Amino acid sequence: MQRIDLEQWRAKEVARLLALLETERRYYQEMVASLPVALVVLASDRSLVSANRAFRRSFGLRAEDLQGKTIDQILPSERLIEAIRSAHTGGAPNPKFVVELGERVLRVAAVPMRSWIDEGEDETLLMLEDLGGIERLRTAAPASRAVPADLPAIVWQADAATLKFTSVTGDAERLLGYQVSHWLTAPRFFSERIHPDDRVSTMACYQGAIARGGDAGAEYRALSASGDVVWCRETIRVSGRTITGVITDIGRRKQLEEQMLAAERTGALHGLAARLAHDLNNPLMIVTGYSEEILHTLGSQDVKRGDVEQILAATERISGLTGQLLQFTRKQANPPRPVDVTRKLSQLAEKIAVIPVTQAVWALADPDHLEEVILALVSAARAREQSRVTVACDVETIAESVASATLRPGVYARILIHGDGPGPEPEKRAALFESFLTAKDPEKGAGPALARAYAIVREWGGDIAFSSEPSQGSTFTVYLRHSAAESEAEAPEEPRANTGAGARGExxxxxxxxxxxxxxxxxxxxxxxxxxxxxxxxxxxxxxxxxxxxxxxxxxxxxxxxxxxxxxxxxxxxxxxxxxxxxxxxxxxxxxxxxxxxxxxxxxxxxxxxxxxxxxxxxxxxxxx
Missing domain, CATH: 3.40.50.2300 (Response regulator)
Structure with missing residues (x-):
């Protein structure tokens, strides 16, 4: 189209044409950005004008890392600079040539071009291929050839001799909190990412796989950048000098398995308690009845009277124990209904330290029993007098499905009760919710309250999880089925026409x-x-x-x-x-x-x-x- 023709167009038509051109420009920009080939555009002074995702990913860079940088600072190579200068001044493409950068070997092509914005400005397009990366891809497992950046896993490769990571893709930063650059540059990160308690056994497993070749796998606790413990499942394959590995977060699975084990133990204990109470009550009735008969036949000064009274006192204590056994086996909770958890916590603010939340969280529970559960867990979290306990709540979606797990996939209201004091010894954690008998020392009588709290929550279709790490304190996590607000839950459904999901008029x-x-x-x-x-x-x-x-x-x-x-x-x-x-x-x-x-x-x-x-x-x- 000639310029004189354009002058005959109306302003509105010109605006539409310009908008179309801009949309087309963005389309091609996005297409170039998505190409798997590393591309970078340089200005006449070799500063970076733009770079696509493949370029940034190849060299472990973020978009902000490129601002104000020249290609000399990112890829320092006299051979590369000379080729760019030749293409820029000569105006002719420089065919593919090889550049060595340390252990990396790159195949590069430099093409002169005109600026999209200013046609009078000369620019240079670089296309780069990592020859070492291509060779690794040929020998690596097929699963590592195309890894989405948002995949909920980490796929890595490392040198079998030095145990240095050579490539890391996937959701590395979210899973452990370390940027990819840290994986690639920290000298002992291969072993230091593993918790010290699991490091020796895990590394021994991997060294054996390296020596013989083939596959190996391990489940271990990893240390995140923030110091948190993350349970991981890792599978590796050793092929020549290259190790390829896949890491997934199994923290949720571990928690569900522990909750399932606790539920199975508690279920078995319920059956045992019911049987014991039944079998003890019959002989207790006999002992108590005959002892009372004997007591009535003895005179007030009879020396045997004190012995019989001791027998009766003992039977009363045993009767109390059987009563606790029966109480443990009975239903504990009132039927659940929608409860505003945030409001209930605010009502307890004088007794406990509550972390404020901005949105109301509703769950299926009973208000009175929910208060009893929270106070019982807060009391248990105070491992010592000076321990500080905080309570918070939110909503969480469980997407993992584990066979026979107590919590099915779905949306749950979550109450987190954290104490900074030391938790129970590891051997006592498994039986945390099983101490249903009253302790002799009232100050240490949290067992029955915990057992009752656990039974109440389980009857509502929820669960209680417990975690504890040295120097990080202990946390009780209460899961309750999420609910709509009470007014919404009780409102009858209005009949409506089948016009599709969602309201209109917003x-x-x-x-x-x-x-x-x-x-x-x-x-x-x-x-x-x-x-x-x-x-x-x-x-x-x-x-x-x-x-x-x-x-x-x-x-x-x-x-x-x-x-x-x-x-x-x-x-x-x-x-x-x-x-x-x-x-x-x-x-x-x-x-x-x-x-x-x-x-x-x-x-x-x-x-x-x-x-x-x-x-x-x-x-x-x-x-x-």
Missing amino acids: TILLVEDEPGIRGLVRKILQQEQYNVLEASSAEEALKIAAAHKGAIHLLLTDFMLPGMTGRDLAERMHAASPKLKVLYVSGYTDDESVRGGVFPPGSRFLQKPFTLSGLVGKVREALGS
Whole structure:
């Protein structure tokens, strides 16, 4: 199209054309960013203009690490600099050549190009292949060839001779808290990541696999960057000089297995207690009856009277024990109903230290018995007089399914009772909820209260977990079935037409800097009977929200916006409207926070590009959360 033709167009048509061109540019940028080949664009001074995800991943870099850097600082090589200078000044592509950087061997091609923004500016495109990485991929297990960044596992490779990690992919930072660069550079990290108590046996297992070749596996406690203990399952395969391994977090499975074992032990104890109480009561009745008969026949001065009274006193104590046995085997709890756990904790604030929460947490329980459970666990958590105990609550989803586990996959209200004092000895933890007999010393009589608390929670369909680590204190975690608020739970369901899931008429604030996308999303949402407010920037969205008289139910925002980001906008609006739901949309999945899913409560994320049905479904999901 000639420029003179463009002048004959109307301004609105020109704007549409420019928007189309911008959308096309973004499409190709995203396509280049997703290529598995490492690509980087350099300015005339060899500073980095842009780099795709494969480049950053290959060299263990983040987007912010590239700002203000030159290629000389990232890949220091005279051979590479000379090739870039030749391509830039000569204007002709420099065919593929090999560059050695320490132990890494790279195949590089340099291509001169014109800047997208300023055609008068010369730039250089570098394409890089890690020849060592290609060779490793040929010999490695197929599972390590393409590992999604958000996979809930760590896939690594290490040198069998030096035990130094050579590549790490997957969810490494979330699982143990260490960045990939730490894995690759810390000299003894292969062994130091393992808890000292498990290190010797685990390393012996791995050294045996290295000596003979083949596969090996271990379950061990790892130490995270914050010092927390993380239970891991690791499987390795030794092939020549390369070890390939996969690590998964099995902390939830370990907890469910311990809870299942505690439930089985308690169930067996219930049966034993019932049988003992039954078998003891019959002879007790005989002993007590005959002793009383003998006592009535003895005179007040008879020396045998004291002996019979001692027998009767002993039978009373045994009767008390059988009473405790029977009490242990009976149902303990009142029927559960929706209870506001946060309100119940606030009512106990004078007795216990409660960590405030911003949102109400509802669960199926009985208010009076729930208070009894909490106080019993708080008392047990005070291992000594100066111990400090804190109580918090939240909502957690259990997604792991373990056969015969006490907790099935689902949503649970969670009460965490943490004491900073020393916990019980390891050999006593398994029987923590089994001490149902009253202790002689009232100060040490937490056993029956714990047993009763455990029985109550189990009858409600929940469970209690216990964990304790040296220098980290002990934690009781109460799981209760999550419930809607009482008014919602008791409200009868209104008949309605089958118009699809989700309500209609809610107000959505749409924030998208791309006019074409914003217009399309607005149209779809309006067709679904939603009220739509729209803005092209975060600053404009704040003005619209301040001027709007009614409630805004959902903020639908692009994650990357000019100026203030979508996350910053959501935080600002959350401060004014805590119940606001948020749906982020973005194509920039290399953002660490997006991949980690670190969003405020009530938020959702939708990856671009998305289908319209996917958008509508995600909006309904966000509004119904």
